[in-house]
Structure formats: C-alpha cells, structure tokens
Amino acid sequence: MTKIIMRGCNGKMGQVITELLKEDENAKIVAGIDINHAIKNDYPVFTSLKECNISADVIIDFASSKGFDDLIDYANEKKTPIVLCTTGLSEEQIILAQETSKNVAVLKSANMSLGINTLMKLLQAATQVLVDGGFDIEIVEKHHNQKLDAPSGTALALADSINEVLNNEYAYQYDRSKELAKREKKEIGISAVRGGTIVGEHEVIFAGTDEVIEFKHTAYSKAIFAKGAIQAAKFLAGKEPGMYDMSHVIG
Known part of the structure; x- marks a missing residue:
C-alpha cells in the first residue's frame, strides 16, 4: 500500500485524485496539505508541510509554486520522494528540484497523462x-x-x-x-x-x-492527469534518488 501526502488536496486536481484513490486498493492519501480547509476529507489536512506529523512514501504536489521551498525542505529532511505536478515553476525552482534529486527521488513531467x-x-x-x-x-x-x-x-x-x-x-x-x-x-x-x-x-x-x-x-477531462500522477506515485515510492519523468513510469 503506497501512502501519499497530497499537497494541494482541496484544489481541483487534488479532489480528483482524492476521489480516484477511494477506489484504489494499492494506494491511499494519509494526509493533505492545503490552506483551504472548507472541504472535509477522509484524511487530516494541514496548512503546511511544516505542520504535518504523518509519514508517507511519496508526496504528490498539485499546489501552487508559492510553498515550493517548504516542499523541498520537507522532502530532503524526511527523504520522501516527490511527484512534481506543479506548473509555473521558476528556473531557480527547477534547478532546486534537480539538486534535490541527488538526495531523494523526484519525478517531473510536462504532462502527467x-x-x-x-x-x-x-x-x-x-x-x-x-x-x-x-x-x-x-x-x-x-x-x-x-x-x-x-x-x-x-x-x-x-x-x-x-x-x-x-x-x-x-x-x-x-x-x-x-x-x-x-x-x-x-x-x-x-x-x-x-x-x-x-x-x-x-x-x-x-x-x-x-x-x-x-x-x-x-x-476529455482532467482525470487523465490525476490517474497519471497516481501511477507515478506508485512507481516512485521506494526509488533511489534521481530525476525521473513519465517515460520511466510507462517504460
């Protein structure tokens, strides 16, 4: 069973992934990260990763790039792999993700489908x-x-x-x-x-x-990107440090 922290859990993609994982016997969300607490989920939701006290096998990141530094700090400290789905990252943030991949597995793809x-x-x-x-x-x-x-x-x-x-x-x-x-x-x-x-x-x-x-x-819907992110999370859990993309998942 792959344990997932869902960053951006109450956004559109976060909720699509949440619904899909309710029917998945091989993976589940153990904690969510979101500043929006209006939506009630079957898992605890924290405002930031700094507050999260629940361990996981992998993080799926569909949040904005604003909390990117906290994400990187958490991944390095906890040695938790990241499926990086966030768009709009700066060149500096992309370089930081590449540097992080020397310590922990990071998967980034322009399209998760x-x-x-x-x-x-x-x-x-x-x-x-x-x-x-x-x-x-x-x-x-x-x-x-x-x-x-x-x-x-x-x-x-x-x-x-x-x-x-x-x-x-x-x-x-x-x-x-x-x-x-x-x-x-x-x-x-x-x-x-x-x-x-x-x-x-x-x-x-x-x-x-x-x-x-x-x-x-x-x-035809954003569900295809959510399904790809879930497949990527299952693939990345337990992987050695390195930079991965979706070609590794389908390969």
Whole structure:
C-alpha cells in the first residue's frame, strides 16, 4: 500500500485524485496539505508541510509554486520522494528540484497523462522513419479560452521528444505571419488554438509528398492527469534518488 501526502488536496486536481484513490486498493492519501480547509476529507489536512506529523512514501504536489521551498525542505529532511505536478515553476525552482534529486527521488513531467507520454515514444519511432523520407512536421494544440500560455507545455514537450531524434537540429516556428517566406525544411511548426472549454487536444502531422500521417491525443477531462500522477506515485515510492519523468513510469 503506497501512502501519499497530497499537497494541494482541496484544489481541483487534488479532489480528483482524492476521489480516484477511494477506489484504489494499492494506494491511499494519509494526509493533505492545503490552506483551504472548507472541504472535509477522509484524511487530516494541514496548512503546511511544516505542520504535518504523518509519514508517507511519496508526496504528490498539485499546489501552487508559492510553498515550493517548504516542499523541498520537507522532502530532503524526511527523504520522501516527490511527484512534481506543479506548473509555473521558476528556473531557480527547477534547478532546486534537480539538486534535490541527488538526495531523494523526484519525478517531473510536462504532462502527467499516460497517453501523452506513450505518444512521445510513438512520435520518436515515427520521426526516425519519416524525416528521412522528406516529411514535414507540424503540431496543432487546442485548449480552453482561459489558458494563459501558448503554445502549451505539452506541445513543446512533444516537439522536444521529436527533436531529440533529430539531434536538436530543428528550429521551432510559432508564427509565420511576420515574414513571407517558404517553410524551412528543418523546422517544427507549432500552432495554438484557444476556445470554449476544450480540455486539451494535441495533433502531430507528418506531411510528405502525396501522403499525410497524423497522431492525435484528446483529453476529455482532467482525470487523465490525476490517474497519471497516481501511477507515478506508485512507481516512485521506494526509488533511489534521481530525476525521473513519465517515460520511466510507462517504460
């Protein structure tokens, strides 16, 4: 049984994970961390990790980046692995997480979905075959109208996974309206769509002469990210110090 501390337990993702784990026989939340105590859970909730006196096998972090330093201090002191799902971390905080991974296992991924991370592996296999065949690569991502960043972190992660196969020789092109010019061969085009309540849709297009191959992933709810975080927590519990990502989980 994997014992989990859920940081950000009363946020949207924290509550999705809470509900999913009620039906899970192999993992459970033993404590939550949240400044919001309005929601009643089946486990004790503390305002900060400093107040938490309950030990666990792993921490799932879906809270804001404000309490990041407390998270790192706790993980180092208690030697508790972290599944780091928090977005919007500064460059300094990312470096701090990497330093922490020398003492305790840390898993960080741009997208916790098992489907997206499987897609990355498929794209790498496709790239090895299709680019030598003269195929161009384009990525189109769609999200709801409240999303602030464009392109999405997931779109960039997909592009990065492709570019690894290409020895990082390809440039990313986000906006072709600024210059009237023919498409460069060594570029990955990335387009962002924002509208309605689209949870997340990513399409990768390999366009060749007289044929097109498309890979597409659609997220219909945030539950897919919660399921991925739970799988990651089960994987990370008991692991040696190091920096991990979702490719290790699905591998």
